[in-house]
Amino acid sequence: MLFPALRHRLSRAVPPREQLIARHVEGRSFLDVGCMWSIDGALSFAAEDAGASRVTGIDIMPPTPAYEAEHARRGSSMRFVAGDLHDPETLAEAGVHDVVWCSGVLYHAPHPLLTLERLKAFAGQTLILATETLPLRGNQCVFAPEPGAHPTHSEPFDPDAGYVNWYWGISPGALRAMLTATGLELVEEHRTVYHTTVVARPR
Template sequence: MDIQSLISSLVPGRSFADLGGLWGTTNERISVALQAGAAAATMIDHQPLGNELWQEFDAHCARLGVSGYVSIQGDLDDPDLPHRLGQFEVLHCSGVIYHCPDPFHSLRQLRRLTGRHLLLGAMTVPEQVRNAAGAVDFSEGRMLALPALRGGALAVMQRHFDELHIKIPNINAPEREPWVLPDGMPNYSPWWWLFTVETLSAMAEAVGLRVVGSFESWAGYAHYIHCEVPE
């Protein structure tokens, strides 16, 4: 299973939204949904409408001959967002949840926005990370909060991501990201959490979603979790 095929199987005649899919253009799913027969499609992102990223997205869709979608500026963690937007029968959200300081709140928000299917994509780690720097155990619900990452665990995860050739601020990249912005609000740019697909699945179920399947993406460095809203 891959995410394009799953979206294409779920969206015909249904409303679809891609939340947080604006960064770049290669991972947006609006075009996939509309080409597969979605009744409506909405891109939701916190970026200000009309900025360079929105312009790139619009140009990308135009090249594909895709039109008729709705563009909305919105913050997943805004408590008013579900009241403002309502629900989407199929909601796609990838590359977002591990950037959220309070993932349970963010998952509850996704639950409120989902009418039937939530396709949740996230970077994940194995249950056991072992290398020359030592070992970190992520089994049985263990997670790492990156603001607290230091010492031996930091060395292990630095080596882990170095070996994957992935550079992450506050772990193994030369630049660092502040956890709090100058206005006192949390910074959503850095990764805040490391978790396994099993832990993320259990978290989704804890907020009232039913996990019906999961599969690897990005050569196994990430996973998608397919959740449904119980009837």
């Protein structure tokens, strides 16, 4: 088993997420898809700090106490929408935004092409997508990867666990192919061994 510090180093995003968001959001509306789990709205608040004109967060889980406390402390105008990004009602309530950020979602999605299509529908100009990936050749994906296939993946597949599962181990090449298949043009790609962040725009 890898030590926690090594696990973190192998999977962390490059460049830092706050810096990447700041490069794109000034004066533009920003939507954070999956804004609560283990992060408590932190990247939505970072987008506010970077000058986003309007900030919305979406998550299937309710607002966390840490998020609510920070929202109040800041006097934040961020709007939270509880819902599944695959639900048309969630799209209708949240609306299209100039910049969409989505991290840690794609490999938990049973149907990743559908997930990318939904993200594209939210993104007026730019999609920034961060996902754990596996160093596989070509366009390969692994369905329900075994625990340990990725340094941060330790739970066995549970059919009753829904989005908690790692449905996919996605290679960077497969991710690029998925973007193309859903009508998204790759603009930037940032990779570590086990993590990929892309900036894309609807074609």
